[in-house]
Amino acid sequence: GAGVSQSPRYKVAKRGQDVALRCDPISGHVSLFWYQQALGQGPEFLTYFQNEAQLDKSGLPSDRFFAERPEGSVSTLKIQRTQQEDSAVYLCASSLGGGRARNEQFFGPGTRLTVL
Amino acid sequence: AQKVTQAQTEISVVEKEDVTLDCVYETRDTTYYLFWYKQPPSGELVFLIRRNSFDEQNEISGRYSWNFQKSTSSFNFTITASQVVDSAVYFCALSEAMGNTPLVFGKGTRLSVIA
Numbered sequence: 001g002a003g004v005s006q007s008p009r010y011k012v013a014k015r016g017q018d019v020a021l022r023c024d025p026i027s028g029h030v031s032l033f034w035y036q037q038a039l040g041q042g043p044e045f046l047t048y049f050q051n052e053a054q055l056d057k058s059g060l061p062s063d064r065f066f067a068e069r070p071e072g073s074v075s076t077l078k079i080q081r082t083q084q085e086d087s088a089v090y091l092c093a094s095s096l097g098g099g100r101a102r103n104e105q106f107f108g109p110g111t112r113l114t115v116l
Numbered sequence: 117a118q119k120v121t122q123a124q125t126e127i128s129v130v131e132k133e134d135v136t137l138d139c140v141y142e143t144r145d146t147t148y149y150l151f152w153y154k155q156p157p158s159g160e161l162v163f164l165i166r167r168n169s170f171d172e173q174n175e176i177s178g179r180y181s182w183n184f185q186k187s188t189s190s191f192n193f194t195i196t197a198s199q200v201v202d203s204a205v206y207f208c209a210l211s212e213a214m215g216n217t218p219l220v221f222g223k224g225t226r227l228s229v230i231a
Binding site: 031091 | 120
């Protein structure tokens with residue numbers, strides 16, 4: 001399909017494990033966002049890329065969280081030494097970017113991470 | 117700082133009733149965008165509408181309508197003649213107008229439409 005895809009859809013990790021979550025944005029979309037959605041809450045911003053440049057990582061909750069987008073398309077969110085409080089749905093969104101007037105963010109289905 | 121408040125946590129209506137979801141926002145920006153997203157049980161956020169702060173004209177799209185009132189910092193969403201398929205969590209969100217900026221979401225309102 002032509003939408004944003006994320007993998008895996010579900011991930012169960014033991015506390016202390018490292019995890020990597022993948023996002024494939026819509027082809028041609030310059031901007032890519034990661035959000036964290038805890039149960040019963042709205043999504044909260046983690047980090048933002050424009051092409052391969054990470055322009056804002058102010059929302060990353062700790063230095064255990066790391067994101068990259070080396071070629072300006074696929075992005076990976078890595079969480080090291082997972083903790084129970086990291087359990088959430090991680091959402092990826094992409095938009096055309098480039099200052100275009102219509103800049104809606106299109107969201108992927110999310111990865112539900114459960115840390116035991 | 118930007119903030120979005122959706123005071124209604126859960127709403128339950130009977131099919132064919134009209135329902136309004138409230139959204140109140142706070143921002144110091146004079147130019148900003150407001151959004152509504154729908155999150156069905158599948159989890160994917162579906163974009164419904166975007167409004168910019170200069171356009172207070174109300175909008176209607178089928179059974180959906182939006183009432184933007186700058187004077188009360190509100191951007192309410194009404195579903196007319198609700199259907200079971202409208203059951204979902206609805207999020208109101210706010211962003212700065214310049215460039216690509218993150219969305220600030222409310223906590224969402226869970227709407228249940230009962231047949």
